[in-house]
Amino acid sequence: MKTTCHSARRAAVRAVLTATCLAVSLSALAAPPPTGGQAPSGSDDLIYAMGEHLAISIPIYKSRIVETPSPVTRVSVGDPDIADVLLINPYEVYVLGKDLGTTNIMLWSTHGSLVTAMSVNVTHDIAGLKAKLAAILPHEHIQVMSAHRNIILYGNVSSVVDMDAALQIARSYLEQAATAKKKIMFQEQSGGQQSGGSAHSGKVINLLQVAGPQEVMLQVRVAEVQRNAVKHLNLQMLGTYNNGRWVGGAVNGPAAFPPAQWSGSSGQGLPLLGAPGTSGIAGPVQSLVQQATQSISTAGLFGSYLSGSFVANAVLDAFAQQGLAKILAEPTLTTESGQEAQFLSGGSFPIPVPEQNGTIGIQYKDFGVKLGFLPVVLADGRINLKINVSVSQLTATNALTVSPITSSSVFAVPAITERRAESTVELADGQTIGIAGLTDDSMQSAARKFPGLGDLPIIGQLFRSQDFQEGKTELVILVTPRLAKPIPPGDARLPTDNVTAPSDAGFFLLGRMYGPPPKRAVAVGASPRPPANPAPAAEPLSDTAKPKGP
Numbered sequence: 001m002k003t004t005c006h007s008a009r010r011a012a013v014r015a016v017l018t019a020t021c022l023a024v025s026l027s028a029l030a031a032p033p034p035t036g037g038q039a040p041s042g043s044d045d046l047i048y049a050m051g052e053h054l055a056i057s058i059p060i061y062k063s064r065i066v067e068t069p070s071p072v073t074r075v076s077v078g079d080p081d082i083a084d085v086l087l088i089n090p091y092e093v094y095v096l097g098k099d100l101g102t103t104n105i106m107l108w109s110t111h112g113s114l115v116t117a118m119s120v121n122v123t124h125d126i127a128g129l130k131a132k133l134a135a136i137l138p139h140e141h142i143q144v145m146s147a148h149r150n151i152i153l154y155g156n157v158s159s160v161v162d163m164d165a166a167l168q169i170a171r172s173y174l175e176q177a178a179t180a181k182k183k184i185m186f187q188e189q190s191g192g193q194q195s196g197g198s199a200h201s202g203k204v205i206n207l208l209q210v211a212g213p214q215e216v217m218l219q220v221r222v223a224e225v226q227r228n229a230v231k232h233l234n235l236q237m238l239g240t241y242n243n244g245r246w247v248g249g250a251v252n253g254p255a256a257f258p259p260a261q262w263s264g265s266s267g268q269g270l271p272l273l274g275a276p277g278t279s280g281i282a283g284p285v286q287s288l289v290q291q292a293t294q295s296i297s298t299a300g301l302f303g304s305y306l307s308g309s310f311v312a313n314a315v316l317d318a319f320a321q322q323g324l325a326k327i328l329a330e331p332t333l334t335t336e337s338g339q340e341a342q343f344l345s346g347g348s349f350p351i352p353v354p355e356q357n358g359t360i361g362i363q364y365k366d367f368g369v370k371l372g373f374l375p376v377v378l379a380d381g382r383i384n385l386k387i388n389v390s391v392s393q394l395t396a397t398n399a400l401t402v403s404p405i406t407s408s409s410v411f412a413v414p415a416i417t418e419r420r421a422e423s424t425v426e427l428a429d430g431q432t433i434g435i436a437g438l439t440d441d442s443m444q445s446a447a448r449k450f451p452g453l454g455d456l457p458i459i460g461q462l463f464r465s466q467d468f469q470e471g472k473t474e475l476v477i478l479v480t481p482r483l484a485k486p487i488p489p490g491d492a493r494l495p496t497d498n499v500t501a502p503s504d505a506g507f508f509l510l511g512r513m514y515g516p517p518p519k520r521a522v523a524v525g526a527s528p529r530p531p532a533n534p535a536p537a538a539e540p541l542s543d544t545a546k547p548k549g550p
Contacts, residue, residue, distance in 0.1 A: 046064075046065050046067065047064055047065065047066045047067070052114065052115075052116060052117060053116070053117050053119075054066070054116055054117070054118045054119070055118070055119045055121070056095070056118060056119070056120055056121070057120075057121045057122075057123055058083065058095060058096075058097035058120060058121070058122050058123070059097060059122075059123060059124065059125040059126070059127065059128070060097050060098070060099065060100060060122055060123070060124060060125065061097060061098075061125075062096075062097055062125070063094060063095060063096045063097070064094075064095050065088070065092055065093070065094055065095075066092070066093045066095060066116075066118065067091055067092055067093075068090075068091055068092075068093065068107060068115050068116055069115070070109050070115050071090030071091060071109060071110060072087060072090055072091070072093065072107045072108065072109060072115050072116075073087075073090065073108065073109060073110045074107075074108040075087055075093065075105060075106065075107055075108075076105065076106040076108075077103065077104075077105050078103040078104045078105070079101065079103040080098075081098060081099055081101075082097075082098060082099050082100075082101040082102065082103040082120070082122055083095055083096060083097055083098060083103050083105065083120045083122055084096045084098055085105050093105075093107065095118075095120060097120075097122035098122070099122060100122055100123065100124070100148070100149045100202070101122055101148075101149075102119070102120065102121045102122070103120050103122075104117060104118060104119050104120065105117075105118040105120055106118075123146040124146045124151055124173050124174075125173060126144050126145070126146050126151075128173075129144050129151070129169070129170060129173050130144050132169055133166055133169060136165065136169065137157075137162055137165060137166060139158065140155070140156075140157045140158065140162050140166070141155045141156050141157075142154075142155045142157065142166055142208065143155045144170075147205070148202065149202030150202040150203055150204070150205050151170050151173060151174065151202070151203075151204050151205070152204075152205045152207060153166055153167070153170055153204065153205070153206055153207060153208050154207035154208060155208060155209075156208070156209050156210075156211050157208050157209070157210055157211070158210070158211055158379050159210065159377055159378050159379045160210055160214075160337050160338050160376050160377055160378075161376065161378050161379070161384075162379070163206070163208050163210060166208065167204055167206060170204045171204055174202060174203070174204060210337070210377070214336055214337040214377055215334055215335070215336055215337070215483070215484040215485070216334065216335060216336075216337060216375035216377065216383055216385075216481055216482070216483060216484060217332060217333070217334040217481070217482045217483075217484035218332065218333050218334075218371075218373050218375065218385065218387070218479060218480070218481050218482075219330070219332050219479070219480040219481075219482070220329075220330065220331050220332070220371055220387075220389055220477065220478070220479050220480075221328075221329075221330050221476075221477070221478045221479075221480075222327065222328070222329040222330075222369070222389065222391050222419070222475075222476075222477050223327070223328050223475070223476050223478075224325075224326070224327040224328075224391070224419065224473070224474065224475045224476075225324070225325070225326050225327075225473070225474045226323075226324070226325040226326075226327075226471070226472070226473050227322075227323070227324055227325075227471070227472045227473075228322070228323045228469070228470065228471040228472070229320070229321070229322050229323075229468075229469070229470045229471075230319075230320070230321040230322075230323075230467075230468070230469050230470075231319075231320050231321075231467070231468040231469075232297075232298075232317065232318065232319050232320075232321075232466075232467050232468075233316075233317075233318045233461070233464075233465060233466050233467075234316075234317040234318070234465040235252055235253075235314065235315070235316050235317075235461065235462055235463070235464065235465055236252060236253040236291065236292075236294045236314070236315045236316075236317070237250070237251065237252040237253070237312070237313070237314040237315075237462060237463075238250075238251045238252075238253075238255065238291040238312065238313050238314075239251075239305075239310070239311070239312035239313075240310070240311050240312070241309055241310045242309050243309045250450075251291060252450060252462070252463055252464075252465070253291060253292060253294075253465075254291070254292040255291045255292065256291075256292070291313070294313070294315040295315070295317070296315060296317045297317055297319070298317075298319035298321070299317075299318065299319045300315065300316045300317040300318050300319070301315075301316040301318075302314065302315040302316065314462070327391065329345075329369045329391055331343050331345065331369055331371045333371055333373065334484050335373075335375065337375055337376055337377040338374075338375075338376055339374075340372065340373070340374045341372070341373060341374075342370070342371065342372040343369075343370065343371040343372070344366060344368060344369070344370045344371075345368050345369045345370075346366060346367045346368010346369060346370070346392070347366070347367060347368060348364040348365060348366050348367070349364065349365055349367065349394065349414065350362045350363070350364055351363045351364070351365055351413055352402055352411045352413070360411075365416070366392075367392045367393060367394060367416055367418075368391075368392065368393075369390075369391050370388075370389070370390040370391075370392075371387075371388070371389055371390075372387075372388040373385055373386060373387045373388065374386040375481060377483070378426070380428075381428060381429045381483060382426060382427065382428050382429075383426070383427055383428070383429065383481045383483070384424070384425075384426045385424065385425050385426070385427065385479065385481055386423075386424045387421070387422065387423050387424070387425070387435060387479060388420075388421075388422045389420065389421045389422075389435070389436075389477055389479075390418060390419070390420040390421075391418070391419045391420075392416050392417065392418035392419070392420075393416070393417055394414045394415070394416060395414065395415050395416065395417050396414065396415070397415055397417075398415040399412060399413060399414045399415050400412075400413040400415070401413070419436075419438075419475055419477075421435050421436035421477050423435040423436070425479070427479075427480075427481055429481070429482055429483045430480065430481075430482055431480070431481075432478055432479070432480040433478070433479060434476060434477065434478050434479075435477050435478075435479055436475070436476070436477040437475065437476050437477070438473060438474070438475035438476075439472075439473070439474055439475075440471070440472065440473040440474075441471075441472050441473075442469075442470070442471045442472075443468075443469070443470045443471075444467075444468070444469040444470075445466070445467070445468045445469075446466065446467045447464060447465070447466040447467075448464070448465045448466070449463055449464035449465070449466075450463035450464070497517070497518075498517040498518075499514055500514060500515040500516065500517065500518055501514070501515055502514055502515045503515060
């Protein structure tokens, strides 16, 4: 009997303990987590629904698990193209972000009551973008925000290069959103085939600011020196011997042998030797040889000799010429980092070009000093430059004359001699580098001489003509970039500040071409500068020097 009572008592204790443990377990499951909406482990993929309304943000193509306080049997999605939902079990809901945008998800219980209404915002992967920017550009302070389908970058960067890198990285995340597919349903729910198209991916809104000076001033120096030397020696000589039967001579230079001219019965000149009506030999008469017109271009000697049957004329054209040309151009141009700037000091000349229906059009070609550059300020004050420098001038050499068929006008198109350099360099503030250099040394020599006689020493010069040309060109192009800052108005100096018109007395009596420099006016808001050598202060007048009143 005692054994039966003890067994019944043990069974009752076991039942009470089992019920207590079950109640504690159920209360632990139903109780909200102590972290206030996040999983105890700190994972962002698990979200607790604490009330009837819940707002969550999900990166595109990523998912979240939402735990509900009550069992859920039915779900509804406002826009399945934005987000999709899958009921894993009565207490866990799987939410997937499919495309950028906002929608809502409704969860109902078994009795048809609303358990939770979730507002879902599918955004870009902002956390991943922030991590990527921090890893690649650790020294930059870049903030990221998602607005609808756009990515906003704001903050400060140290250079334009880092800003461009941040924009390129952000655009890669836009390409990820561009591949979003519409109407993708879970195969576990629909079992249908996936379909849809790509959506608009938005754009990157750049609100980044570059710290430090961003204006770049480029100083270019183009220095060229041309030297040339010309030596010319030309002897034009004609000697003739005529004794009445024999005619002979020598010539250095072109000569003509005209035929004998006499008027026949027909009134035409015939090249015949002998009297009219008699037989003769047709051909030229050597006694009538004529040398080409003799001339002296710059300097030379001439002379004639006559003795009996011998006559000789000689002209010696000999000169030496030297030339020196100097070109120095120093253009300066300022622009903002990342913006192209151009400068031209010269002009344009017209060039005729054919057009439709046989008409002639006009195009213009620039010449002079031309500068174009694109600066980019890098980190640590270094400057990347893309430079195009050109110095050209008009010349008559190789010029072209055009005469249209449909017009009697004549167009003269001059030629251009040009020195051009295109380069990309990287320099620090104030550094100078040569981007182009040329040293050209040319020499030409030509001789025209009588065979044999022209090779004789000294006397051979009478039977020889020769030219000699030599040219030397030296060209250097230097560039110096500087980080430019604005200057106060009072510090600006202009080339026209000290140039004024002369007075009548100064022009007519003293022969002055310009007047005295004007007094410099102080700009508004600028403090006047004291003179370099200030005059001593005026002393007070003594009693004897004071003017007396009436």
